Amino acid sequence: EIVLTQSPDTLSLSPGERATLSCRASQSVSNNYLGWYQQKPGQAPRLLIYGASTRATGIPDRFSGSGSGTDFTLTISRLEPEDFAVYYCQQYGTSPLTFGGGTKVEIK
């Protein structure tokens, strides 16, 4: 199975700063079928990005995804207070689908 490794585990930043989250795959992700999800406490996750770089419906343009093959990045250009949450990547190109372990973006 494809193992996804997210880094860092925790990112401590201030509102207005830029956040860069990494997701590395143990083998190439088929068709760059890589998604990013945001989860806030007590809530279900929400899809932010699919196909490595396409924003889901209603997602603000401060969220962007990039990368291909085995290295992917989620960038939040300027952190808003509501962006402090846990972020997961998932590959859905090869079964079994797999998630990364998550990156927590916390207020510094």
Added chain:
Amino acid sequence: EVQLVESGGGLVKPGGSLRLSCAGSGFTFSNGWMNWVRQAPGKGLEWVGRIKSKPDGGTTDYAASVKGRFTISRDDSKNTVWLQMNSLKTEETAMYYCTVGAMSDYWGQGTLVTVSP
């Protein structure tokens, strides 16, 4: 508006069985690939399995950890997908989410399964 509503969670003893349901609305259910994802308390997300739409073959895939014990099925006439869980283990205590889409575009709010003696 897409809605997914899970039900059927609860307390079950190790080795026991439970069947979860997920009712979908606001989209063409018969065309939807339906997934189950779980999250143990304080932990990350784990994909459990999926069932493709019948036009795409209606086949199922499962995580290695549940293969042979869990079964996903669907009834498009009822807009419902089920997760049958057998031989449950304590470490499978988790919130179980139903999602729709190859990349889990939409999520339900989850149903809590507690496996405890």
